[in-house]
Amino acid sequence: MTAPTMKETINSPDQTGAHGAPSTPDSLESAILGTYKRAPIELVRGSGVHLYDAEGKSYLDFGSGIAVNSLGYDDPGLKAALHAASEGLIHTSNLYHTAPGERLAAALVARSFASKVFFCNSGAEANEGAFKFARRWARTLGEAKHEIIALRGSFHGGSPSAPSRRASRSSNAISRSSMPRSARIRSLR
Amino acid sequence: MIDHGFLRELRAVTKERNIALIFDEIQCGLGRTGTLFAYEQVGVEPDMITLAKPLAGGLPMGAVLMTEPIAAAMQYGDHGTTFGGGPFVASVALHVLDRLSDPALLEHVRATGTWLGHELNEIAHRTSRIRQVRGTGFIWGIDVMGTAAHVVSEAMAHGLLVLTAGEYTVRILPPLVATKEELARGLHILEEVL
Numbered sequence: 001m002t003a004p005t006m007k008e009t010i011n012s013p014d015q016t017g018a019h020g021a022p023s024t025p026d027s028l029e030s031a032i033l034g035t036y037k038r039a040p041i042e043l044v045r046g047s048g049v050h051l052y053d054a055e056g057k058s059y060l061d062f063g064s065g066i067a068v069n070s071l072g073y074d075d076p077g078l079k080a081a082l083h084a085a086s087e088g089l090i091h092t093s094n095l096y097h098t099a100p101g102e103r104l105a106a107a108l109v110a111r112s113f114a115s116k117v118f119f120c121n122s123g124a125e126a127n128e129g130a131f132k133f134a135r136r137w138a139r140t141l142g143e144a145k146h147e148i149i150a151l152r153g154s155f156h157g158g159s160p161s162a163p164s165r166r167a168s169r170s171s172n173a174i175s176r177s178s179m180p181r182s183a184r185i186r187s188l189r
Numbered sequence: 190m191i192d193h194g195f196l197r198e199l200r201a202v203t204k205e206r207n208i209a210l211i212f213d214e215i216q217c218g219l220g221r222t223g224t225l226f227a228y229e230q231v232g233v234e235p236d237m238i239t240l241a242k243p244l245a246g247g248l249p250m251g252a253v254l255m256t257e258p259i260a261a262a263m264q265y266g267d268h269g270t271t272f273g274g275g276p277f278v279a280s281v282a283l284h285v286l287d288r289l290s291d292p293a294l295l296e297h298v299r300a301t302g303t304w305l306g307h308e309l310n311e312i313a314h315r316t317s318r319i320r321q322v323r324g325t326g327f328i329w330g331i332d333v334m335g336t337a338a339h340v341v342s343e344a345m346a347h348g349l350l351v352l353t354a355g356e357y358t359v360r361i362l363p364p365l366v367a368t369k370e371e372l373a374r375g376l377h378i379l380e381e382v383l
Contacts, residue, residue: 039345049367051350059345060375062363063352067216067328070243071288072364078246081284089276094269100279107286111225113234114254119274123215123241126251129268130237133255134209137236137262141207151191156213 046073124157131161190323193231200233209259210235215251219243220289220365222326223299243289245282250274289365298365301372302326308376309361318383320357329361330354333383340382349378 042054049072051059064070071078085100092098105117118129131148138145148161156162203210212235217227219240224230226238236259241251251273272278288294302325309329313319320332333340337353337360344351352360359379363372 039342041345049364049371057348059348059350060371060378061350062361062375063350064243064362064364065247066352067221067242067362068247070220070365071246071285072366075246075366077284077288078281081246081281085277085280088280091272091275091277093271094273098276098279100276100283101274104274104279104283104286107283108240108252108254111286111290112238112254113228113256114238115257116255116260118253118255118268119279120251120253120270121249121272122251123213123239124251125270125273126215126239126241126253127211127213129251129253130211130239130255132268133237133253133259133263134211136267137209137259138207140262143207145208154213157215 048072048074122157124159124162127157127162128159190325196231197233200235203236209237211237211239214238215241216362217328219286220295220298221328221362223295223302225290225295244285245278246285248278248281250278250282294365298326301367301369304369305329305372305376308373312376312380312383316380316383324361327361327363327365327367331359331361332357333359340379343382344378347378347382349375349382351379
């Protein structure tokens with residue numbers, strides 16, 4: 001379900017406007033690669049659905065850090081979970097069993113159609129994985145399927161094999177990746 | 190908004206031809222449409238869904254959920270990731286998943302989302318500055334006259350953070366815990382800006 005067309009806000013036109021001097025370094029001073037046109041505010045804290053900048057101005061947040069902060073900011077339950085998690089292991093690698101991942105996978109399986117879960121670190125990586133699993137599955141069926149077909153105007157992450165960001169700019173564009181033919185992507189007509 | 194009938198036909202065709210059907214629920218999944226997964230509202234089950242964004246409450250985490258036949262095609266060593274599903278992030282995600290599965294929260298998203306759509310359409314009617322309103326639950330796209338970036342910038346100046354989705358669509362994705370009163374305040378700012 002893709003509703004509405006959800007291309008990430010990257011390389012969007014200037015969002016700074018003429019509303020006061022930036023409180024953060026501009027792109028000429030920042031050591032961060034300029035892949036995002038950042039708004040000229042520095043956010044320092046949040047509470048519920050509100051964010052606050054370095055100058056104390058409050059903002060109602062209708063973006064949730066791009067659909068991430070579903071529980072809002074400074075949520076007591078989430079903070080307690082973070083504190084509790086910090087008392088346990090942080091990382092072991094996937095060479096060993098750890099209980100939290102097993103429990104999370106079981107919970108996701110119990111609440112969905114699925115029977116197995118692969119964990120990773122981002123949406124782009126999840127889609128990359130899904131493309132690979134689909135191709136591997138097709139191979140076990142003895143079929144030479146390899147193409148990934150996406151909806152026109154859709155966005156599925158910034159990785160090289162995802163339907164391209166440029167293609168998603170126009171609703172009529174063919175969504176084709178820059179990958180070799182064996183991994184190409186086309187849009188659904 | 191994608192047509193449910195189209196998705197049902199797509200499922201039938203992909204099943205018949207052994208094509209894996211993947212639903213990207215990275216943004217629309219985990220409660221944002223008012224059910225834990227968006228596919229629940231369509232009446233079809235895909236072969237895989239992908240999840241990420243809210244899964245670990247702001248910590249980076251993604252997941253692929255798959256059927257048994259897909260899983261059976263993968264062998265040891267076929268795929269990997271050093272950090273994926275580590276104990277710290279998974280512990281936090283367990284808490285988030287419980288919260289986002291809460292029937293009361295999902296009912297809030299459904300009911301308040303219906304109201305939100307109604308209000309956005311009212312704003313469209315009153316301002317004549319909106320071409321189309323699309324969405325469900327707490328995920329909405331508003332096709333505006335002029336550029337979306339201009340609306341984002343003006344809204345920010347007036348204390349409201351909204352997103353774009355392409356050049357002419359303002360995107361609204363409030364925290365799922367936002368109350369009707371909080372949403373109404375944001376909508377008031379949005380209307381003023383428009």
